[in-house]
Amino acid sequence: MTKTRVTVIDIAKAAGVSKSTVSLVLQGSSLVHEGTRSKVSAVMRELGYVYNRGAANLRQAGAKSKIVGVVVNDLTNSFFAELAVGVDMVVQSAGFVQFLSNTGESIDRQREVVASMREHGISGLIVSPARATDAADFKPLVAAGIPVVVVVRNLPGAKVSSIVSDNQAGMMSAVKHLAGLGHKRIAFLGGFPDTAVFDDRLAGYRSGVEAAGLDYHEDLVVSSAPSRAGGVEAIGKAIALSRRPTAAVCFNDAVAFGVCDGLHARRLEPGADFAVVGFDDVIEAQAAVPALTTVSVDPQGIGRRGAQMLLKQINAGKAEAETVVTAVRLVVRESCGAGKTAPAKTGKSVKIETGR
Amino acid sequence: MTKTRVTVIDIAKAAGVSKSTVSLVLQGSSLVHEGTRSKVSAVMRELGYVYNRGAANLRQAGAKSKIVGVVVNDLTNSFFAELAVGVDMVVQSAGFVQFLSNTGESIDRQREVVASMREHGISGLIVSPARATDAADFKPLVAAGIPVVVVVRNLPGAKVSSIVSDNQAGMMSAVKHLAGLGHKRIAFLGGFPDTAVFDDRLAGYRSGVEAAGLDYHEDLVVSSAPSRAGGVEAIGKAIALSRRPTAAVCFNDAVAFGVCDGLHARRLEPGADFAVVGFDDVIEAQAAVPALTTVSVDPQGIGRRGAQMLLKQINAGKAEAETVVTAVRLVVRESCGAGKTAPAKTGKSVKIETGR
DNA sequence: ATAAATATTTGGAACGTTCCAATTTTGTCA
DNA sequence: TGACAAAATTGGAACGTTCCAAATATTTAT
Structure with a gap:
């Protein structure tokens, strides 16, 4: 042609x-x-x-390929789409392009795409690892001098930089808020117990409960799939408890929406009859009816920050593993029963302190 | 290191x-x-x-870089995220990787990312063009023998392949459905009039109205931003009309949700007091209350199909501009007032014929 | 056992760029 | 104007692969 x-x-x-x-x-x-x-x-x-960049970085052997790889576990989830957008922003303005791939939680696929990216000479990688990713999987990359930044989910044993949101503090502030509203029996609903994120959030829940001078009861913790359907299931179980809770913090917003569905199905109004708090502040949380009180984690910000961290390491040549826990804030809307004074307004936001 | x-x-x-x-x-x-x-x-x-793929395709001069570029106008919108996932699926299983970038409707950014992708030697490009993209913008690409597939929004004058959903047929079937339910005054709400998609959907509305033996009245067409807020605005205007409509088809689901909000604010129940139909079938449509009757377009399917088309052209070496209009189907749920018999069930779906 | 046929292996010469050392051009100053 | 410094330019030699034509090893058929 x-x-x-x-x-x-x-x-x-x-x-x-x-x-x-x-x-x-x-x-x-x-x-x-x-x-x-x-x-x-x-x-x-x-x-x-x-x-012809290919020819160029053939010559300048190695480091400066102007490509960064981005691997997420579920691009369909708008949380991760936002994250990718954040990464793209800073990466692009630094003259890099992003190789984005979706693993759909498949560990094999993850291995494939990472290998492929490596063949293409990425000069850095940002990854939200698929469930059950082996920490050793990224060993070869860092051994080859390619910086890796893990986001959202952290890899226990891996010696790579990571940036996660402050799950513990977030959940704690949610519980405190509910306790401040007078709730005595607050449930923790949804999520799979075998993940690091779950552990963090549950720990935050527990601290919050104890900080509020309430007792921690194991039966108030109902795990389920971290999805809308899981939320429906979890609230069903929670409602049936003898010590029936009057409020719940949820593993994430999807679960929270499911909980609201389940309440509706029982002719209970979230916010009025039962307080619900989510986690993530996905885009739909604000517009839902009732608007969801939730812990906002700003995925785009995480993406931007992760990208900055990665670029720094790329430029430094030296990859010093660094861990950042980003601040998180409780956005009070209607579903917790506190926002009634100003319905449908933008929620007032409570900034909470961050860990390191 | x-x-x-x-x-x-x-x-x-x-x-x-x-x-x-x-x-x-x-x-x-x-x-x-x-x-x-x-x-x-x-x-x-x-x-x-x-x-080292870089070295490899330096030698095998040209065509076979195993990279395809994907450019979308708004990755934040889950519609496009799904599309990207669809593309990734087929592209990945063909041994390619995808370069994904987000333009955020910025035409300059689009130019930049496309240029960058070209420098990296993409062997094909899938693009959902930013608003007001000049058809000539992709001329150099095709001149260089790089196949381009335009998705979702079509570029009038460009001689490239494209794959869009059957906006016209979809809207027509929505109107027919409402007419079949007995509605005589059906409004068309939302969307900016200066886009090709708007024109198509409006044309479908008009055909539907006329096919149902009703009169087409211009005042029943209320344009607005294609967003939730725009929907609130549009329904406000529509309700105030002297010939007040009893039903509406909306430019897209976001508008439809806004219309529902606006109805609620006026103590009207979508589905019972006023019929609402959306377009796109975004992920939230099914779970909304009331569940949204809408025209389903399967963005992931479009992505897959676009990718297949692109790969075909890459392999053929010859890029024959081809246009595909994908079928679309009306999913009847609750918001149109017809689904009341089986609430909260999966909507029955009405497959409609597709154009070419 | 030998020629012919087939199967396997192999040195260069590309590909389009950057880097280096060396060269040429231009400018400055006495 | 000559000598020297500074500025600007320039030919190769890489980089890691694939391709080609040719060489070598192995089989097969006679």
């Missing part, structure tokens, strides 16, 4: 200079004479030259 | 063969002796060899 690619040599020939000079122009070197530079640039535009 | 990259020559040396043989093994050629192949593979594993 097309003739032959326009190369730096064609430009050189047409502009009457050497290929070295053209190369210098390409990298904006201050060595070239202003006149030469503009002539060469003009010729490039004229001939429709397109830079 | 790392010593020096392991290359095909290192493998050759260690396995006691020539680099050519190693290369042959790499591409799974049938020319190499079985014994040799396994020995070489073993050495590769042992030394931790990673293939």
Whole structure:
């Protein structure tokens, strides 16, 4: 179809200079004479030259490929889509492009995409690991000097940087808020017990309960799939308890929505008859009826921050494993029964302190 | 950090063969002796060899880079996230990786990312163009023999393949359905009039109205931002009309949700007091209260199909511009007032014919 | 056992760029 | 104007792969 690619040599020939000079122009070197530079640039535009990064980083062996890999476990979940957008923002403005792949929680797929990305010479990787990812899986990458930043879910034994939200503090503040509203029996609903995130959030719940001077009862913890359906299931069990709770903090917003569904089905009004608090502050939380009180984690911010961290490591050449726990804030809306004074307004937000 | 990259020559040396043989093994050629192949593979594993695609497609000049670019206008919108997932699926199983970027409706950003992708040697591009994209923007790509598939929004003058959903038929079936329920005054709410998608959907509305033997009245068409807020606004105007409508088809689901909000605010129950139909069938449509009757477009399917089309063109080498209009189906739930018999069940679905 | 056929292996020469050391051009100062 | 410094330019030699044509090893058929 097309003739032959326009190369730096064609430009050189047409502009009457050497290929070295053209190369210098390409990298904006201050060595070239202003006149030469503009002539060469003009010729490039004229001939429709397109830079061949493949060839370039073949020569400059290694580090500077201008590609970062981004791997998420579920792009369908808007939480992760937002995260990817955040990464894209900073990565793009640094002149990098992102290789984005979705693993759909498949560990094999994750291995494949990471391998593929490596073949393509990524100079760094941001990953929200699939469930049950082996910490050793990223060993070869870091051994090869490719910085890795793990986000959202942390990998216990891996010596890589990570950035997670402050699950514990978030859940604790949610519980405190409910206790402040007078609730004595607060349940923890949803989530699979075998994940690090679950453990963190549950620990936060427990601290909150104890900080409020209430007793921690195991039967008030009802696990389930971290989905809307799981929420329906969990509230069903919770309602049936002899010590029936009057409020619940949920593993995430999806569960919280399910809980609201379940309450509706029993002719109970979330907010009025039973207080519900979510976690994540997904985009729909604000617009739901009733608007969901939830812990906001700003996935896009995590993405941006993770990308910054990664770029820093890429530029430094040295990958010093660093862990950041990002602040999180409780957004009070209607579903907890506290927002009734100003319905449908933007929720007032309670900034909470962050750990390190 | 790392010593020096392991290359095909290192493998050759260690396995006691020539680099050519190693290369042959790499591409799974049938020319190499079985014994040799396994020995070489073993050495590769042992030394931790990673293939350098950059070098590879430098040599095999051009077409086969195993990268496809994906550009969407709003990854935050779960519709496009789903689309990207669909693309990823087929692209990945064909041994390609996807370069995904988000333009956020910025035409400049779109230009940048496309240029960047080109420098990286993508062998094809799938794009959901930002608003007001110039059809000529992709001219250079196709001139260079890089297949381009436009999805979701079509570019009028561009000679590229495209795959859009059957907006017209979808809207028509929605109107017919409402008319069948006895509605005489059906409004068309939301959307910006300057887009191709709007035109298509409005045309479908008009055909539907006329096919049902009703009159088309311009005042029943109320445009607004294609968002939840826009929906609230639009229903406000519609309710105030002298010939007050009893039902509405909406530009998309977001608008439909806004319309429901607006109805609630006026103590009207969507489904019972006023029929509402959306468009897109976003993930929340099913779980909303009342569940939204809407036209389902399966973004993931579009992504998969677009990817298949692109791969076909990549393999064919020849890019024959082809246009596909994908079928769409009306999913009847509660918000139109017809689903009351089986509340909260999965909506029955009405498959409608597709154009070409 | 030997020629012919087939199976397997192999050195270069690309691909398009950057880097280096060396060269040429231009400018400055006495 | 000559000598020297500074500025600008320039030919190779890489980088890690694939391709090609040619060489070598193994079979097969006579």
